Amino acid sequence: MSAWPMIKRFWPLVATDRKLVVWGGVLAVAAAGAEVAAVYLFGVITDEVLAAGHLNAFWGPAVTWLAIAVAGAVASFSAGVLVSLAGERFLLRLRDRLFAHVQRIPLDFLDQSRLGDLMARFTDDLESVENFVVSGLVRSATAAISVVAFATAAFLVRWDLALAACVLAPLFWLVSRAIGGRFQAVAAEERAGNGGMATVVEESLSNQAVVRAYNRQEAEQERLHRQGVVWLRARMAETRLGSLYGPVVGVVETVCVLTVLGLGAWELAAGRVTLGGLLSFAGYLGYLYPPIQSLGQFPLNAAEAAAAVDRLDDLLRVRPAVEDQAEVHDPSPHGAVTGAGWAALGRSRLAGAGGPSAAVRRRPAGAVAPGPWPALDRNRPAGEGRGAAGRVDVIDVSFRYPQGDRPALRHLSFTADRGDLVLLAGPSGAGKSTVTKLLLRFYDPTAGRILLDGVDLRRMSLRSLRATVTLLHQESQLFAGTVHDNIAYGRPSATTSEIEAAARAADAHDFIAALPDGYRTDVGHRGRLLSGGQRQRLAIARALLRDTPVLVLDEPTTGLDRDSAARIMVPLRRLMAGRTTILITHDTHLDVSPTRIVHIPAHPAVEAPPTRYIGRVRLDRLAR
Numbered sequence: 001m002s003a004w005p006m007i008k009r010f011w012p013l014v015a016t017d018r019k020l021v022v023w024g025g026v027l028a029v030a031a032a033g034a035e036v037a038a039v040y041l042f043g044v045i046t047d048e049v050l051a052a053g054h055l056n057a058f059w060g061p062a063v064t065w066l067a068i069a070v071a072g073a074v075a076s077f078s079a080g081v082l083v084s085l086a087g088e089r090f091l092l093r094l095r096d097r098l099f100a101h102v103q104r105i106p107l108d109f110l111d112q113s114r115l116g117d118l119m120a121r122f123t124d125d126l127e128s129v130e131n132f133v134v135s136g137l138v139r140s141a142t143a144a145i146s147v148v149a150f151a152t153a154a155f156l157v158r159w160d161l162a163l164a165a166c167v168l169a170p171l172f173w174l175v176s177r178a179i180g181g182r183f184q185a186v187a188a189e190e191r192a193g194n195g196g197m198a199t200v201v202e203e204s205l206s207n208q209a210v211v212r213a214y215n216r217q218e219a220e221q222e223r224l225h226r227q228g229v230v231w232l233r234a235r236m237a238e239t240r241l242g243s244l245y246g247p248v249v250g251v252v253e254t255v256c257v258l259t260v261l262g263l264g265a266w267e268l269a270a271g272r273v274t275l276g277g278l279l280s281f282a283g284y285l286g287y288l289y290p291p292i293q294s295l296g297q298f299p300l301n302a303a304e305a306a307a308a309v310d311r312l313d314d315l316l317r318v319r320p321a322v323e324d325q326a327e328v329h330d331p332s333p334h335g336a337v338t339g340a341g342w343a344a345l346g347r348s349r350l351a352g353a354g355g356p357s358a359a360v361r362r363r364p365a366g367a368v369a370p371g372p373w374p375a376l377d378r379n380r381p382a383g384e385g386r387g388a389a390g391r392v393d394v395i396d397v398s399f400r401y402p403q404g405d406r407p408a409l410r411h412l413s414f415t416a417d418r419g420d421l422v423l424l425a426g427p428s429g430a431g432k433s434t435v436t437k438l439l440l441r442f443y444d445p446t447a448g449r450i451l452l453d454g455v456d457l458r459r460m461s462l463r464s465l466r467a468t469v470t471l472l473h474q475e476s477q478l479f480a481g482t483v484h485d486n487i488a489y490g491r492p493s494a495t496t497s498e499i500e501a502a503a504r505a506a507d508a509h510d511f512i513a514a515l516p517d518g519y520r521t522d523v524g525h526r527g528r529l530l531s532g533g534q535r536q537r538l539a540i541a542r543a544l545l546r547d548t549p550v551l552v553l554d555e556p557t558t559g560l561d562r563d564s565a566a567r568i569m570v571p572l573r574r575l576m577a578g579r580t581t582i583l584i585t586h587d588t589h590l591d592v593s594p595t596r597i598v599h600i601p602a603h604p605a606v607e608a609p610p611t612r613y614i615g616r617v618r619l620d621r622l623a624r
């Protein structure tokens with residue numbers, strides 16, 4: 001992507017801070033103006049004080065110079081702060097939008113992605129875009145104005161000398177163009193290398209127990225080293241090109257200055273220029289070349305940003321697996337972020353113009369939400385969804401993962417009413433966990449329908465649906481933070497006494513009370529400071545606090561020994577009481593009495609190839 005399309009694409013995100021950017025630019029230009037004035041005053045002092053030997057004439061220009069220097073310093077400081085603020089706010093918005101997008105894309109895309117690499121896109125790649133779109137642009141605009149200001153001043157002093165200096169200026173552009181082209185390829189390698197390193201560090205550190213238990217430390221070290229070498233090479237290539245630019249430009253600059261000084265000395269000898277005039281002219285030239293150099297950095301920054309935008313686009317191109325009814329009607333900022341916000345940022349291809357999402361968004365705001373669940377229920381009080389009865393109908397559902405080569409589920413049907421416990425059984429890989437993903441609408445069925453209280457899930461807002469169904473996962477996933485925070489994750493508005501009541505019902509209160517800081521104890525990264533059973537009881541407390549009519553339990557006793565599993569069943573039964581529960585388990589010892597057992601058969605290893613005809617002759621007959 002080249003410079004201007006990139007600026008046009010991202011500029012809407014700077015729009016609200018336009019004033020900051022403009023003021024930053026104006027102040028930067030004022031600071032450059034102060035430098036022009038300072039050089040002029042230097043010339044005046046040289047001619048009228050130093051050459052003429054009039055000390056009295058010194059004070060006027062000296063005081064003016066000082067005042068201008070102070071004003072220039074204030075302007076320069078303010079410009080830096082304002083532009084930096086605009087840049088950081090741009091980055092904040094961009095990151096928020098990227099994260100909002102990533103929270104909607106299909107889970108299997110995230111499962112297949114390298115976490116470290118994804119994280120690198122959220123940090124370095126976004127910063128490269130900012131460094132070009134906001135700070136880089138202001139830097140270049142200011143540099144361009146400075147070039148004009150210093151060049152004008154130089155022309156005013158001696159137009160003929162200035163012309164001689166300008167003849168060589170296009171050389172700067174040639175140098176930066178030659179280097180800029182190669183820079184983009186190198187920058188792309190550097191980005192990828194950086195992502196690769198982050199991936200290895202993330203994977204290794206999050207699996208350290210396995211790494212150490214299997215004596216793989218050296219192998220992991222080697223893996224990081226290899227990635228580090230890839231990055232080092234790319235980085236060095238980038239540095240070589242970046243560093244080459246400065247010295248080459250320096251040589252061009254020296255040629256210009258020497259040419260001008262040579263001509264100037266000749267003019268001075270002929271009495272056509274004063275010493276002060278010549279020195280200020282040399283001063284203007286000295287100030288002229290750095291902004292020209294800075295302008296030359298523009299294509300390099302653009303190349304780096306283009307490489308980053310390519311990597312961000314890989315993410316942005318991924319469309320959400322399901323369409324949220326709430327977005328159709330929701331005019332709130334949330335809707336704007338996931339819908340119009342992306343359209344603005346990514347233009348049509350990100351928003352999927354022409355696709356169903358664009359079509360539904362065009363519906364008039366305020367249209368009536370289909371189904372009994374209000375579509376715009378983000379502001380519903382805690383416990384939203386509790387009013388639903390909780391009947392689940394799975395009707396002839398088949399499903400194939402977007403990346404899957406064969407169906408993960410075929411023609412599944414069952415019904416679960418409030419108070420029912422439906423046990424999903426079947427061999428590994430039959431598609432049991434897939435059912436949970438469909439019930440929470442992480443994906444829509446490829447064929448068939450799932451109804452909640454008679455309403456197709458596709459006609460409900462995702463928010464209402466997920467406020468009605470609670471998922472208790474195989475591994476209870478805790479977040480770094482306190483025990484209190486982790487239980488409150490189920491319902492952030494819950495009071496301390498509600499949290500404690502949930503913990504008691506989950507048989508977790510006693511062990512929590514015995515922790516060093518009770519409910520304020522930090523559970524460590526992903527709750528690793530707790531045992532498996534303790535983590536699962538916290539997850540049950542969290543689920544109890546949500547208090548939703550439908551429960552989906554996916555192997556809730558996985559990883560627990562038989563005693564722990566039996567102990568967990570007591571709070572689990574409390575959790576299931578009076579709700580619609582869909583339980584997936586392999587544990588034949590689990591003491592439950594299901595209302596219904598739904599057996600999902602194993603899939604045939606390979607799908608039977610469809611019968612193919614040429615004209616009216618079957619291909620397989622021809623082969624025989």
Ligand SMILES: Nc1ncnc2c1ncn2[C@@H]1O[C@H](COP(=O)(O)OP(=O)(O)OP(=O)(O)O)[C@@H](O)[C@H]1O
Nearest residue numbers: 108401403404408427428429430431432433434435
């Ligand atoms: N994200 C995915 N993309 C493609 N295929 C997938 C994905 N997730 C699961 N599958 C495939 O779908 C099938 C069903 O997987 P699922 O996890 O639902 O099985 P399961 O019955 O829960 O197995 P287990 O009892 O071992 O947990 C499997 O063949 C699996 O390989």
